[in-house]
Amino acid sequence: MAMTNEEIAQRFLEIADLLEIEDANPFRVRAYRNAARVVGEHPERLDQVARSDPESLKELPGIGDDLAAKIVELVRTGRLEMLHELEKRTPPGVAELMRLPGIGPSKARALHDALGITSLAALRRALELGHVRELPGFGERTEARLLAALVAREAEGERRALRAVAAVPAEAIADALRAAPGVEACDIAGSFRRGRDTVGDLDILVAAGDGEAAIETFCSLPDVRSVLARGGTKATVRLATGLQVDLRVVPPDSYGAALLYFTGSKAHNIALRRQAQRRGLLLNEYGLHREKKRIAGRTEEEVYRAFGLPWIPPELRENAGELEAAAKHALPRLLELADIRGDLQAHSTDSDGRDDLAAMAAAAEALGYEYLAMTDHSPAVRVAGGMDAAGFRAQARRIDRLNAKLRKLRVLKGAEVDIRADGSLDLDDATLARLDVVIATFHSRFTLPPREQTRRLVRAVSHPRVNIFGHPTGRLIGRRPPSAYDFGAVVKACAEHGVAMEIDGQPERMDLDDQLARLALQAGVKLVISSDAHSTVELGFMRWGVSQARRAWAVKKDVLNTLPLERLLRALAR
Ligand code: DGT
Ligand code: CA
Ligand code: CA
Ligand code: ZN
Numbered sequence: 312m313a314m315t316n317e318e319i320a321q322r323f324l325e326i327a328d329l330l331e332i333e334d335a336n337p338f339r340v341r342a343y344r345n346a347a348r349v350v351g352e353h354p355e356r357l358d359q360v361a362r363s364d365p366e367s368l369k370e371l372p373g374i375g376d377d378l379a380a381k382i383v384e385l386v387r388t389g390r391l392e393m394l395h396e397l398e399k400r401t402p403p404g405v406a407e408l409m410r411l412p413g414i415g416p417s418k419a420r421a422l423h424d425a426l427g428i429t430s431l432a433a434l435r436r437a438l439e440l441g442h443v444r445e446l447p448g449f450g451e452r453t454e455a456r457l458l459a460a461l462v463a464r465e466a467e468g469e470r471r472a473l474r475a476v477a478a479v480p481a482e483a484i485a486d487a488l489r490a491a492p493g494v495e496a497c498d499i500a501g502s503f504r505r506g507r508d509t510v511g512d513l514d515i516l517v518a519a520g521d522g523e524a525a526i527e528t529f530c531s532l533p534d535v536r537s538v539l540a541r542g543g544t545k546a547t548v549r550l551a552t553g554l555q556v557d558l559r560v561v562p563p564d565s566y567g568a569a570l571l572y573f574t575g576s577k578a579h580n581i582a583l584r585r586q587a588q589r590r591g592l593l594l595n596e597y598g599l600h601r602e603k604k605r606i607a608g609r610t611e612e613e614v615y616r617a618f619g620l621p622w623i624p625p626e627l628r629e630n631a632g633e634l635e636a637a638a639k640h641a642l643p644r645l646l647e648l649a650d651i652r653g654d655l656q657a658h659s660t661d662s663d664g665r666d667d668l669a670a671m672a673a674a675a676e677a678l679g680y681e682y683l684a685m686t687d688h689s690p691a692v693r694v695a696g697g698m699d700a701a702g703f704r705a706q707a708r709r710i711d712r713l714n715a716k717l718r719k720l721r722v723l724k725g726a727e728v729d730i731r732a733d734g735s736l737d738l739d740d741a742t743l744a745r746l747d748v749v750i751a752t753f754h755s756r757f758t759l760p761p762r763e764q765t766r767r768l769v770r771a772v773s774h775p776r777v778n779i780f781g782h783p784t785g786r787l788i789g790r791r792p793p794s795a796y797d798f799g800a801v802v803k804a805c806a807e808h809g810v811a812m813e814i815d816g817q818p819e820r821m822d823l824d825d826q827l828a829r830l831a832l833q834a835g836v837k838l839v840i841s842s843d844a845h846s847t848v849e850l851g852f853m854r855w856g857v858s859q860a861r862r863a864w865a866v867k868k869d870v871l872n873t874l875p876l877e878r879l880l881r882a883l884a885r
Pocket of ligand 1 (some may be wrong): 321500501502503507509510511512513514572573574575576577580581
């Protein structure tokens with residue numbers, strides 16, 4: 312059975328983690344970690360060695376009888392009985408928790424048993440909601456340390472590229488490859504395909520009988536600064552921008568399995584592979600196999616179908632409940648860009664936008680929208696040329712005149728009103744009352760003590776004139792972390808007051824993020840997806856917001872700006 316050294320190493324690492332959770336002998340744990348390293352770095356393919364000369368496996372450093380036998384077992388049967396037994400005893404995801412500083416096997420187990428936490432994402436939510444400090448042996452100091460570790464992990468993401476930025480070379484490369492001789496299909500896989508807001512690198516997949524032409528095309532693209540690795544079926548390059556790009560070429564028969572594998576996420580792949588193991592099958596990037604026979608692999612649909620599952624949209628593939636939902640044929644029918652009927656946050660030359668009202672309206676009309684809310688800034692955001700009450704009154708008269716001329720689009724009167732430090736709003740109630748849409752946002756004091764920040768934001772969203780809480784965490788990817796406050800409490804206030812939460816599609820914001828947006832939806836809050844455009848072209852940022860919403864499992868009815876105009880106005884006026 313074909314199996315890369317990396318895959319064998321991965322199994323050994325899984326064993327080491329699971330043994331550690333069980334508090335096994337540390338020497339035993341270390342032996343598996345060592346073996347993983349040795350296997351991973353070995354230049355020859357060990358699956359072939361295991362078949363041709365299994366005895367020689369024992370000559371590898373740190374690989375004795377037992378580990379050599381495990382490699383042979385894995386290559387012969389596609390599974391490891393020991394790993395299977397360990398997995399049956401350990402809840403999934405608990406191993407991941409142990410990679411955080413200060414979390415050993417017993418704390419990982421406690422988080423799982425008491426709070427049902429099985430992923431870093433779930434841990435972050437529990438920390439934000441203040442649940443972790445209640446556990447025996449944890450407390451506020453552990454909570455702070457864990458939050459810091461998670462934030463540091465995210466800050467590591469500074470080296471990651473914004474998806475919207477990576478999209479430009481990604482699509483150009485895919486187009487060039489599609490035009491190369493012998494290329495039957497080409498897709499951008501990895502986190503890019505899953506719609507993540509940032510990508511570590513690009514993973515491009517090609518179906519071709521012979522990869523040579525595709526590899527040659529790829530390595531000689533004008534954007535390539537250096538070729539980091541080049542072989543017959545794969546290559547890695549670095550672009551002038553610093554972005555790394557992996558290319559894999561696979562035979563058309565394996566394309567679906569490879570697309571599934573390289574789309575990930577890794578957690579989704581591992582969960583699916585476990586399902587295969589339970590059925591005595593082997594799933595890898597070449598296909599789904601029973602014994603030596605490939606039973607699926609040409610398309611993704613074919614592979615999922617072999618598990619009795621419908622095709623799962625890439626945005627959901629995070630092992631966050633999608634496999635369970637698919638098994639029950641209860642996958643959500645995700646929001647699509649075409650469901651969006653208008654944009655509810657945009658700026659004009661009246662504050663910090665580049666284009667005037669008429670130009671913005673014309674561009675929105677060209678997109679086929681029914682409405683566009685102009686939401687210029689309030690006075691406190693001085694750097695953005697915020698308008699005062701008189702300014703909004705004058706703008707309203709210009710909007711009325713503009714609407715009289717527009718045939719398809721209605722321009723709505725709105726404001727992005729700043730939330731002051733005490734939670735009051737930066738425009739008077741009479742001014743707010745004359746607007747169709749009020750978005751409350753904060754642009755300063757991001758680091759108030761969490762309790763104070765929570766009080767401030769709860770007060771703001773409880774104001775009867777507020778419709779939308781905009782870019783709710785204030786993060787700027789790679790530059791400013793999300794503001795720390797009790798997200799659950801603010802979500803609850805939004806739910807109580809019928810305030811929607813925004814997914815701001817500016818590539819640097821993408822705020823709410825996927826996980827928080829999902830949490831908001833689960834609490835019964837509606838979402839608004841906006842471009843937050845500061846020019847006519849930026850109205851196109853809507854698509855990034857829609858990706859984020861799909862990652863949050865959002866369906867059409869969860870999103871306010873999928874409503875036709877009249878229903879939207881009723882919803883806003885409530
Ligand atoms: P990124 O690049 O950090 O934004 O995230 P991804 O998801 O694009 O990750 P990347 O580029 O390391 O790998 C691409 C895909 O390949 C990943 O989503 C799943 C698959 N993959 C990579 N490593 C492993 C692995 O060790 N096991 C399994 N099952 N799949 C893997
Ligand atoms: Ca990637
Ligand atoms: Ca990669
Ligand atoms: Zn803003």
